[in-house]
Amino acid sequence: MNKPILVTRSSMPSLEEYIEEIRDIWESHQLTNMGEKHQKLQKELCSYLDVDQIELFTNGHMALELSMQAMHLQGEVITTPFTFASTTHAIVRNGLEPVFCDINPEDFTIDVSKIEDLITDRTCAIAPVHVYGNICDVEEIERIAGKYGLKVIYDAAHTFGVTYKGRGIGSFGDASCFSFHATKVFNSIEGGAVSYTDADFGLELYRLKNFGIRGPEVVDGIGANAKMNEFCAAMGLCNLKHVDKEIEKRAAVAGIYRKLLEGVDGLTLNPEQDGVKPNYAYFPVVFDEKRFGASRNEVFARLADEGIFARKYFYPLTNSFSCFHGKYDVNETPKALYVSKRVLTLPMYAELAPEEAERIGRIVLACGK
Numbered sequence: 001m002n003k004p005i006l007v008t009r010s011s012m013p014s015l016e017e018y019i020e021e022i023r024d025i026w027e028s029h030q031l032t033n034m035g036e037k038h039q040k041l042q043k044e045l046c047s048y049l050d051v052d053q054i055e056l057f058t059n060g061h062m063a064l065e066l067s068m069q070a071m072h073l074q075g076e077v078i079t080t081p082f083t084f085a086s087t088t089h090a091i092v093r094n095g096l097e098p099v100f101c102d103i104n105p106e107d108f109t110i111d112v113s114k115i116e117d118l119i120t121d122r123t124c125a126i127a128p129v130h131v132y133g134n135i136c137d138v139e140e141i142e143r144i145a146g147k148y149g150l151k152v153i154y155d156a157a158h159t160f161g162v163t164y165k166g167r168g169i170g171s172f173g174d175a176s177c178f179s180f181h182a183t184k185v186f187n188s189i190e191g192g193a194v195s196y197t198d199a200d201f202g203l204e205l206y207r208l209k210n211f212g213i214r215g216p217e218v219v220d221g222i223g224a225n226a227k228m229n230e231f232c233a234a235m236g237l238c239n240l241k242h243v244d245k246e247i248e249k250r251a252a253v254a255g256i257y258r259k260l261l262e263g264v265d266g267l268t269l270n271p272e273q274d275g276v277k278p279n280y281a282y283f284p285v286v287f288d289e290k291r292f293g294a295s296r297n298e299v300f301a302r303l304a305d306e307g308i309f310a311r312k313y314f315y316p317l318t319n320s321f322s323c324f325h326g327k328y329d330v331n332e333t334p335k336a337l338y339v340s341k342r343v344l345t346l347p348m349y350a351e352l353a354p355e356e357a358e359r360i361g362r363i364v365l366a367c368g369k
């Protein structure tokens with residue numbers, strides 16, 4: 001029996017490399033609260049991501065949630081349900097109302113032609129998601145936001161290192177929130193960051209991640225505790241050294257899948273977007289049961305029989321979650337609903353061996369007619 005293959009496997013530096021990186025923490029005894037590693041990672045990420053400023057967080061979710069809080073938003077936020085729970089939860093936990101826009105079934109991001117119809121006098125922001133490493137139509141979103149005076153907070157959890165027309169993807173919008181969770185292209189065990197340009201917003205973010213403390217005797221924000229600790233920052237510093245190579249290896253895995261599955265009737269693969277340097281974060285396949293001969297769920301089960309654990313990501317849609325008690329109607333986002341019922345993300349990580357990728361691709365193919 002082959003060893004089980006999970007949908008992802010966390011990138012790690014060598015143990016020696018990590019030990020070397022954390023060694024001086026035993027001299028400084030500074031474990032957290034924006035220490036040396038934190039500052040160093042912040043600086044290195046600004047340069048790697050090609051963005052003006054960043055603020056680090058404990059995780060991507062707090063980056064999103066506190067970005068929205070720091071903007072003092074009120075009212076409705078236009079977003080999509082084809083995302084991880086985090087995006088919608090960040091909106092609702094800020095006392096804001098999510099208004100769900102449908103997606104483009106080609107690249108899974110927000111359908112910008114439908115945004116303007118959803119704008120009301122209560123709309124304060126747009127929270128689009130760069131899905132699977134595909135980018136949203138950032139230019140059209142910028143135009144709409146400018147026309148109606150809306151803030152734009154991107155969920156950029158999937159787009160670490162992605163550039164558009166040579167520009168870091170985090171340089172678009174008012175804020176872009178990255179996740180450095182263990183399962184992402186780049187990880188700091190748990191971690192996240194917000195990229196931004198407005199200095200006042202940055203200061204507000206900095207305070208909010210530290211309880212809203214302004215000074216030793218002044219607390220003027222109802223903040224949280226979302227500071228990245230030194231051990232996570234050290235992991236980030238180590239992983240950052242290898243991330244380009246990791247992305248190259250992911251590209252090779254994607255190439256193997258693509259060679260096997262491209263052009264097969266009933267299968268839709270991730271698009272290659274013009275002007276975008278991809279990061280191969282995920283390898284989604286959309287299954288049209290009638291044309292391919294097997295449904296997404298059948299392929300999922302067949303792979304699981306072989307010890308290969310693909311993921312129904314994103315399924316279910318966030319607007320169908322039971323925590324919202326039927327408040328939203330999934331039929332208002334029919335394309336997102338269609339894709340969520342048919343999409344499977346195949347195992348994708350740098351260390352996935354070419355022969356394993358080949359085997360996975362062949363099992364998928366064999367499910368068809």
Ligand SMILES: *Cc1c(COP(=O)(O)O)cnc(C)c1O
Nearest residue numbers: 059060061084086157179180181
């Ligand atoms: C991973 C992820 C998040 C949350 O990031 P964490 O670091 O796990 O908190 C938010 N949105 C999307 C789309 C994600 O994939």
